[in-house]
Amino acid sequence: MSKWDISKIKEWGWQEHPIGSVIPEAATTDGYATGGWRSIRPILNLDKCVHCFICFIFCPDTSIVIDGEKMAGFNLQHCKGCGICAEVCPPKAIHMMNEAEALGLEKCLLPEEKPKEEKSA
Helix, strand or coil: CCCCCCCCHHHCCCCCCCCCCCCCCCCCHHHCCCHHHCCEEEEECCCCCCCCCHHHHHCCCCCEEEECCEEEEECCCCCCCCCHHHHHCCCCCEEEEEHHHHCCCCCCCCHHHCCHHHCCC
8 A cells, every 4th residue: 555656666776775664654553453463462460550551651552552541451453562561560560471371272381391191102
């Protein structure tokens, strides 16, 4: 959906290529579902949360959901799992968890920790 014609980019010489990266139009992550990149996800402990919104200020993906004057959770369609929210949270109300484990798809164990019934003979 670029406004730029790059159909002949393979024929361009070095002069036609812009210096550095080009952002042809302004956007935020609201316009793109990028949560599929995530391998770890934030988990909120509402009992510890003091609703200071520091996580909201630092989140690069506008993934923090605010409801009224309270932190309500995360928009996981946009969260890439960077962990900045957990790092800056003063009461440590946010922790990061393996995505597959959070979804209940697998129990993340080291090979030596596997239950006996899963070990191969």
